[in-house]
Amino acid sequence: MSKTVNKSVSMLLAGVAIVAMSASAFARGGEDCEYREHGRMGMNPERMEQYREQHLTKLHDKLKLTPQQETAWKKYAAQQPVLDKSMRPDPDEMAKLNAPQRLEKGLERMRAMEARMSDHLAALKEFYAVLTPEQQKTFDDQMPRFGARWERRG
Incomplete structure (x- = not known):
């Protein structure tokens, strides 16, 4: 006891x-x-960008890409979503708006983010198509799974 x-x-x-x-x-x-x-x-946007670059470098190394796959890789890596401060609304400006106007601004932001995500998806599909089945499995294992809890990857 x-x-x-x-x-x-x-x-x-x-x-x-x-x-x-x-x-x-x-x-x-x-x-x-x-x-x-x-x-x-x-x-911290700088730290987030650093993590993104590290993730891309590790992924590139794990995939062991051929020279023929590098063009699609470069396009995919360039389309990676980046933390963009300009996408965030100015709190002072938002405070001046009424509720419907704030919601409209939020909807505009969502549409812009959806467009960026669509561009990213197109680049991802193009890159994914040039990978071998083994590389696709490696890629799938390294990408986050939306809707599930984020897992720490080593």
Whole structure:
């Protein structure tokens, strides 16, 4: 019984420590997690671009592309969606709009994102068609599965 009590006390103290650290960061306005500088969830566009480049490099290496496949690869890699600050609405401008106008702006953004995604899909299909069945399996294994929880890939 003493082990159970000790374990419970340890877990309680760990929880209190986590809450205290979180409250401290919150009180400072999230400065420690760079919330203000990078927007929601601390997304840093430069870091996101770096991750994207790393992912493409790893994927390219795993696919072991032939010289004939490189042209389709370059087109596919160029069509990769990029975090674009210009796509985000200006909060001050959005505050001036009424609810229907804000929704219209949101719909415009969604249509623009859909167009970019359609271009990306076309490049993906063109690239996928030149891959061997083994390369297609590797490609499928490396791509995120929408609708499922994101998995960490090594």
